[in-house]
Amino acid sequence: MVAQPSDATGLRLLVVGASSGIGHAVAESAGKLGARVAVAARRMDLLTKLADSIGGSAFELDVEDGAAITRVVAQAAEALGGLDAVVFTSTVVPFAHIEDTxxxxxxHAFSVNALGANNVLRAALPHLSENGVVLIASSHDVGRPRAGVSAYSASKAALDEILHSWRSEHPELSIVRVGIGPTADTEILRGADRDLLALLFKSWVERGQxxxxxxxxxxxANTLLSLVLxxxxxxxxxxxxxxxFPRIRNR
Incomplete structure (x- = not known):
């Protein structure tokens, strides 16, 4: 049985990166628990289906487009009557050896993973309620990068520094940074070169990663929603x- 947060009634939530994976699951759970949810991402076919299922609003958004972020966050805030929480899960993981990156x-990695998150936070700032929360998904591997994901790892490290600056200049904000470890059933490997992945997986196993x-x-997803609530x-x-971190259970 999966334990879920108990109640999100009335929470005005924007999830950026909700077309699949963790963001999709967060939005779906929040909607089922009574939150008013707006979702944003690039794949509108998936977003529209999700929004319809939870009675929410869907907005097309490429997080590399700063002007679009400002516009879409404002539209989402208007649709919800303000923002109590924003969850950012948009991520790209380019797989390549560093000399081939x-x-x-x-x-691209920095534009999505670091600047995208920064620009969403910046756009949300004037719309957040007094107790508003911004949760940013990061990586639990920051500071100990794996082979083959240098651009991803460096961009997530930059994201951490950006969030430190936000906290320094805006201590009134509730900014939650969550380092997420390996998670099943996401699309992180979508489009990756399978031969390269085989080599990288071998390296990760050899290094205990x-x-x-x-x-x-x-x-x-339930843990992220619980943190927000x-x-x-x-x-x-x-x-x-x-x-x-994944909890390893004896089978």
């Missing part, structure tokens, strides 16, 4: 940095 790949089991997608209900406390 070109400038375009570096820029590949867990015997992954975290369940719904468990991760806890921070929103307890505004004098900020769970600033949370790390999620």
């Amino acid at each position: 070109d400038v375009t790949t570096w820029v 590949l867990p015997a089991q992954m975290s369940a997608l719904q468990d991760v 806890t921070a929103y209900a307890n505004p004098s406390v900020v769970p600033e940095a949370v790390q999620l």
